[in-house]
Amino acid sequence: xxxxxxxxxxxxxxxxxxxxxxxxxxxxxxxxxxxxxxxxxxxxxxxxxxxxxxxxxxxxxxxxxxxxxxxxxxxxxxxxxxxxxxxxxxxxxxxxxxxxxxxxxxxxxxxxxxxxxxxxxxxxxxxxxxxxxxxxxxxxxxxxxxxxxxxxxxxxxxxxxxxxxxxxxxxxxxxxxxxxxxxxxxxxxxxxxxxxxxxxxxxxxxxxxxxxxxxxxxxxxxxxxxxxxxxxxxxxxxxxxxxxxxxxxxxxxxxxxxxxxxxxxxxxxxxxxxxxxxxxxxxxxxxxxxxxxxxxxxxxxxxxxxxxxxxxxxxxxxxxxxxxxxxxxxxxxxxxxxxxxxxxxxxxxxxxxxxxxxxxxxxxxxxxxxxxxxxxxxxxxxxxxxxxxxxxxxxxxxxxxxxxxxxxxxxxxxxxxxxxxxxxxxxxxxxxxxxxxxxxxxxxxxxxxxxxxxxxxxxxxxxxxxxxxxxxxxxxxxxxxxxxxxxxxxxxxxxxxxxxxxxx
Amino acid sequence: xxxxxxxxxxxxxxxxxxxxxxxxxxxxxxxxxxxxxxxxxxxxxxxxxxxxxxxxxxxxxxxxxxxxxxxxxxxxxxxxxxxxxxxxxxxxxxxxxxxxxxxxxxxxxxxxxxxxxxxxxxxxxxxxxxxxxxxxxxxxxxxxxxxxxxxxxxxxxxxxxxxxxxxxxxxxxxxxxxxxxxxxxxxxxxxxxxxxxxxxxxxxxxxxxxxxxxxxxxxxxxxxxxxxxxxxxxxxxxxxxxxxxxxxxxxxxxxxxxxxxxxxxxxxxxxxxxxxxxxxxxxxxxxxxxxxxxxxxxxxxxxxxxxxxxxxxxxxxxxxxxx
Numbered sequence: 054x055x056x057x058x059x060x061x062x063x064x065x066x067x068x069x070x071x072x073x074x075x076x077x078x079x080x081x082x083x084x085x086x087x088x089x090x091x092x093x094x095x096x097x098x099x100x101x102x103x104x105x106x107x108x109x110x111x112x113x114x115x116x117x118x119x120x121x122x123x124x125x126x127x128x129x130x131x132x133x134x135x136x137x138x139x140x141x142x143x144x145x146x147x148x149x150x151x152x153x154x155x156x157x158x159x160x161x162x163x164x165x166x167x168x169x170x171x172x173x174x175x176x177x178x179x180x181x182x183x184x185x186x187x188x189x190x191x192x193x194x195x196x197x198x199x200x201x202x203x204x205x206x207x208x209x210x211x212x213x214x215x216x217x218x219x220x221x222x223x224x225x226x227x228x229x230x231x232x233x234x235x236x237x238x239x240x241x242x243x244x245x246x247x248x249x250x251x252x253x254x255x256x257x258x259x260x261x262x263x264x265x266x267x268x269x270x271x272x273x274x275x276x277x278x279x280x281x282x283x284x285x286x287x288x289x290x291x292x293x294x295x296x297x298x299x300x301x302x303x304x305x306x307x308x309x310x311x312x313x314x315x316x317x318x319x320x321x322x323x324x325x326x327x328x329x330x331x332x333x334x335x336x337x338x339x340x341x342x343x344x345x346x347x348x349x350x351x352x353x354x355x356x357x358x359x360x361x362x363x364x365x366x367x368x369x370x371x372x373x374x375x376x377x378x379x380x381x382x383x384x385x386x387x388x389x390x391x392x393x394x395x396x397x398x399x400x401x402x403x404x405x406x407x408x409x410x411x412x413x414x415x416x417x418x419x420x421x422x423x424x425x426x427x428x429x430x431x432x433x434x435x436x437x438x439x440x441x442x443x444x445x446x447x448x449x450x451x452x453x454x455x456x457x458x459x460x461x462x463x464x465x466x467x468x469x470x471x472x473x474x475x476x477x478x479x480x481x482x483x484x485x486x487x488x489x490x491x492x493x494x495x496x497x498x499x500x501x502x503x504x505x506x507x508x509x510x511x512x513x514x515x516x517x518x519x520x521x522x523x524x525x526x527x528x529x530x531x532x533x534x535x536x537x538x539x540x541x542x543x544x545x546x547x548x549x550x551x552x553x554x555x556x557x
Numbered sequence: 558x559x560x561x562x563x564x565x566x567x568x569x570x571x572x573x574x575x576x577x578x579x580x581x582x583x584x585x586x587x588x589x590x591x592x593x594x595x596x597x598x599x600x601x602x603x604x605x606x607x608x609x610x611x612x613x614x615x616x617x618x619x620x621x622x623x624x625x626x627x628x629x630x631x632x633x634x635x636x637x638x639x640x641x642x643x644x645x646x647x648x649x650x651x652x653x654x655x656x657x658x659x660x661x662x663x664x665x666x667x668x669x670x671x672x673x674x675x676x677x678x679x680x681x682x683x684x685x686x687x688x689x690x691x692x693x694x695x696x697x698x699x700x701x702x703x704x705x706x707x708x709x710x711x712x713x714x715x716x717x718x719x720x721x722x723x724x725x726x727x728x729x730x731x732x733x734x735x736x737x738x739x740x741x742x743x744x745x746x747x748x749x750x751x752x753x754x755x756x757x758x759x760x761x762x763x764x765x766x767x768x769x770x771x772x773x774x775x776x777x778x779x780x781x782x783x784x785x786x787x788x789x790x791x792x793x794x795x796x797x798x799x800x801x802x803x804x805x806x807x808x809x810x811x812x813x814x815x816x817x818x819x820x821x822x823x824x825x826x827x828x829x830x831x832x833x834x835x836x837x838x839x840x841x842x843x844x845x846x847x848x849x850x851x852x853x854x855x856x857x858x859x860x861x862x863x864x865x866x867x868x869x870x871x872x873x874x875x876x877x878x879x880x
Contacts, residue, residue, distance in 0.1 A: 192749065192752060192753035193753060194753075195750050195753055195755030195756075196739075196750065196755065197755070236627075236628075236718075237717075238716065238717070238740055238742060239717060239740050239878075240717060240878045241661055241662075241716075241717035241718045241878060242878070243662060243664065246664070248664045250626070250627050250630055250631055250634065250664065250665065251626060251627070251631065253626065253627035253628070253630065253662075253664075254625075254626045254627055254628070392595075403749075404745060404749070461623070461624065461625050461626055461631075462622065462623055462624055463624065463626070463631075502740075502741075502742055505740070506739050506740065506741070509711075509737060509738075509739050509740075510711050510737070510739055510755075510756065512708075512737065
């Protein structure tokens with residue numbers, strides 16, 4: 054059964070049309086990634102509606118390829134402009150920019166591309182081997198277990214947050230509350246709809262997403278003017294691909310960083326922006342000769358770039374097997390699945406195995422295309438970094454309007470999208486992160502439905518959540534992750550450490 | 558005088574001929590199919606099934622317009638209030654959602670009286686399935702257990718207001734039994750929970766659970782159809798067991814009230830012609846769709862009866878759910 058699905062995914066993905074879409078997705082990713090100010094998450098959100106007409110497997114594979122392509126694309130601006138194209142490329146600046154300044158921008162791109170390729174391939178391989186094993190558990194996840202998954206997911210909202218924990222949790226809670234709008238799943242009563250029929254099925258998740266991620270971005274681009282992009286860019290004249298000798302020196306770093314990337318991606322809530330720094334620090338720690346980091350060491354580029362591409366496969370594991378997004382980009386991918394009527398969760402590996410395995414194989418091909426397209430077009434892509442913000446910003450708004458209308462062919466949704474956009478803009482102004490709100494919106498539905506179902510099944514007894522071993526373990530993990538961010542936990546660790554020290 | 562009346566007769570004949578010519582020309586432009594659900598859903602599947610055949614017969618094309626939301630109510634409200642009744646906009650109408658929408662929510666203001674029903678095409682009968690390793694092998698065993706332990710047997714359905722929910726209410730009313738109903742978000746999650754042994758049974762649809770029943774992953778105890786089904790010859794109907802439970806979900810096509818009679822008749826004739834086509838019958842069978850052709854008045858009566866039954870059932874249980 055699993056072998057059949059794996060083979061089906063492979064035969065599906067090698068159809069010329071699907072290959073074309075994957076190549077297209079990778080190219081768009083490269084393009085978007087190389088533009089500072091445009092994130093992969095935003096690009097996926099905006100392009101999502103364009104995949105409606107496609108078969109779900111093809112559409113989702115294209116979006117995942119975009120995610121993969123953007124991870125490499127981000128290094129282009131980092132290396133040339135000292136500005137990360139995506140947050141995940143921030144660590145690439147450390148050694149990429151100095152190397153380019155020394156006159157080897159081509160070599161920096163070559164190392165980045167090779168490491169990205171290997172990191173991406175390893176993560177796709179891990180996804181292909183681990184996901185089916187987890188998928189076998191799918192039927193073990195009933196309402197009780199899904200409730201525990203939702204609780205765990207919500208406690209993780211805290212870790213998603215960069216900056217203020219309070220603002221992050223507040224944003225997550227608002228997301229949860231917004232998820233309550235619409236028909237009550239157990240009684241059929243419309244809640245908080247103000248009698249408006251368009252709100253009966255709840256806030257369309259993708260509409261909120263497009264608004265939150267694209268409109269603030271567009272306004273921000275207009276505000277900051279084009280100062281950053283006006284610098285002179287020297288054409289790349291040196292050779293790109295590293296020699297075999299250079300490659301042999303890097304391979305250990307690349308493999309280690311890929312491992313770090315996969316694991317960081319696997320942990321829900323952490324993504325490429327964390328993984329690249331983590332891998333960079335480890336590369337520094339493990340290097341025998343520690344000099345030259347920050348002045349153009351190849352290992353520096355290789356570690357950050359292998360890690361941020363490896364995150365993709367890792368982040369997709371909880372997304373595909375449990376329906377918990379591993380990063381904000383995969384949260385948007387979940388939106389893509391929902392648009393096609395596929396509910397994220399354990400059934401992705403069983404009922405919708407055709408889509409899932411096509412997506413996994415799509416990642417392999419996205420890597421191959423990324424490598425080829427990267428080799429051919431990196432030299433041209435550098436001009437993308439010079440496009441004026443005044444051109445990009447209105448384009449984003451137009452795409453956001455078209456996209457949000459296309460979901461339900463409803464003008465109401467366009468207005469809703471702008472409301473979320475303006476909300477997102479002010480959230481950015483006070484440094485309140487928007488990603489937890491999106492996660493809250495996703496998990497809110499799951500939380501609401503599964504809690505009601507479980508309590509109906511147990512006829513009101515809350516003990517049902519502790520009787521299932523899976524749910525008990527997940528809830529314990531959730532408790533741990535919640536305690537960990539309270540002062541209490543720090544106190545326990547402190548006293549524990551003191552004891553150990555005293556004993557010594 | 559004679560001349561005058563002759564002219565009058567000729568004019569009348571000409572008017573008649575011209576008008577009948579122009580009417581015979583229906584349809585002279587593409588027909589818009591308004592859909593209350595997203596592409597890929599059940600109503601889309603029905604449109605994909607019938608449109609190629611109707612296009613050939615009517616010599617026109619169909620344009621699908623998707624207006625999903627509020628379990629179809631957005632599209633059906635538009636059909637009732639905001640659609641020209643010229644015969645060029647029709648909609649896929651699903652029961653029981655078509656009625657339960659306005660029965661359950663006073664904010665939804667359309668009514669089936671605002672539609673001209675054209676034809677029902679398919680009906681997917683309800684079915685009771687249990688996990689493969691369930692201790693219940695027959696519907697009688699399940700019912701006997703439920704009688705001794707009222708409210709203990711957990712039965713999943715596809716959501717409050719959906720077909721499976723109302724099927725269960727009918728079943729409870731007819732058998733006098735009390736089940737613990739668990740709402741899921743769709744047919745899929747409901748049978749999967751049954752297959753994983755999370756709930757005792759799932760009240761579902763034949764077309765959806767058939768592959769799992771055939772694979773032996775689920776046991777079918779009873780179907781809610783008039784007669785036994787060809788696909789499941791060993792599964793008894795509730796009627797055979799002595800309970801008048803005939804329920805399921807139907808999908809057909811309707812237009813706004815007051816469409817030109819010729820348009821309605823042309824569409825009905827086209828559906829009847831299509832129903833006789835062996836290729837169409839094969840296409841439906843390939844998609845596990847159970848044909849149930851009812852046209853014109855017969856469809857109208859079917860919808861009216863359903864609306865009354867569901868209205869009455871909801872009136873009885875309403876207080877348990879909404880207060």
